Amino acid sequence: MHRNKEVHTFLLSKARQLTDEWYESLDKSATSGVYSSTDPKVIEKLKKQNFDFHGVLCNVFAEDRETFSKNIDEWVLNLANDKEHLNTPTHHILKEFMRVRNQYLDFIKEFADSHSDDGIFNQFNLWSKVIIEAFDRVMLRFVELQSEVVEQQLQNQQEIINELSSPVISLNAETALLPLVGNIDPSRAELILENALEQCVDMEVSQLFIDLSGVVLIDTMVAHQIFQLIDALQLIGVKPILSGLRPEIAQTAVQLGLNFEHLTITSTLSQALTIKNNEI
Incomplete structure (x- = not known):
């Protein structure tokens, strides 16, 4: 013992x-x-x-x-x-x-x-x-x-980091900006989708600029999730405007058969903002 x-x-x-x-x-x-x-x-x-x-x-x-x-x-x-x-x-x-x-x-x-x-x-x-x-x-x-x-x-x-790297920034009472930067993996893409929808509802915006110029490369799954975000935004009455779409990402989206027909796309964020100003 x-x-x-x-x-x-x-x-x-x-x-x-x-x-x-x-x-x-x-x-x-x-x-x-x-x-x-x-x-x-x-x-x-x-x-x-x-x-x-x-x-x-x-x-x-x-x-x-x-x-x-x-x-x-x-x-x-x-x-x-x-x-x-x-x-x-x-x-x-x-x-x-x-x-x-x-x-x-x-x-x-x-x-x-x-x-x-x-x-x-x-x-x-x-x-x-x-x-x-x-x-x-x-x-x-x-x-x-x-x-x-x-x-x-x-x-x-x-x-x-994921939350801070996908903030929805208010531009005025009706519009906001979602700047995406860096590598986006499936888990981060899912988080972006959830946060963006929630923030747009909370901020009561009617238009969201999504800028992808800071994203170098995404895979097919992530591209699909980003376009799911675009579809979801339209369902809740928020008009998405996409800017900074790199050729590689655009090619991936085309391969997935994603529909661009009712989506406003510009080369740069400044062009997207110009479209909004002209509408005003």
């Missing part, structure tokens, strides 16, 4: 010493991110995170496996979401976990050396194995959870 009240109490009593010795031995010049910070608030928070970790980790000798794993995951998730640790190379973080693990192994040896009970050697090996397995779990869960956090952040950033 690896649970042991004496070992738990002994390690818990060393928590402050563990934190102080760890930070003092930290080579600030050989690390980056949170470990090399000179900001007093960052340093204080880092030490608290380390100290709190000991309060959780020591319980490997006091709690059942399920409870211990749950509490460890909560601590790891907080660390994985921490801004300073997100800006720290993962290999530096794992290195510090391994240094702290060595601290624990040294204290386990100190505890074992202070006892001369029969079988203490076997107990020492068991306790050391428990510590190593606990740290292996912590490091694995940290990498897993931080990867999830980073992936979610990237996804959120991409959604923001």
Whole structure:
């Protein structure tokens, strides 16, 4: 049985010493991110995170496996979401976990050396194995959870970029402009369709200029979605005027059999705006 009240109490009593010795031995010049910070608030928070970790980790000798794993995951998730640790190379973080693990192994040896009970050697090996397995779990869960956090952040950033890269810009009470720039993949094209329709309804525009001069290349699926947008705009009473249609895109549209019959198309946006001014 690896649970042991004496070992738990002994390690818990060393928590402050563990934190102080760890930070003092930290080579600030050989690390980056949170470990090399000179900001007093960052340093204080880092030490608290380390100290709190000991309060959780020591319980490997006091709690059942399920409870211990749950509490460890909560601590790891907080660390994985921490801004300073997100800006720290993962290999530096794992290195510090391994240094702290060595601290624990040294204290386990100190505890074992202070006892001369029969079988203490076997107990020492068991306790050391428990510590190593606990740290292996912590490091694995940290990498897993931080990867999830980073992936979610990237996804959120991409959604923001997509939204900002397809804004409907109001020109006056009745007209608006949708300038499209850069590469357009199917997911972005779908987002453009949804956002443009919603924004046109919210802005109550009757005419939308769609400028494609900033789009270099699109595939057949994307071209089809853009012309779906044009059809949808007409269904909700918004007149689309297309400008900047490159030859490659026009060729793709023709190959798809898309109908240009009732669509106003100009070479440039300035020509499209001139048409509107002349109508006024």
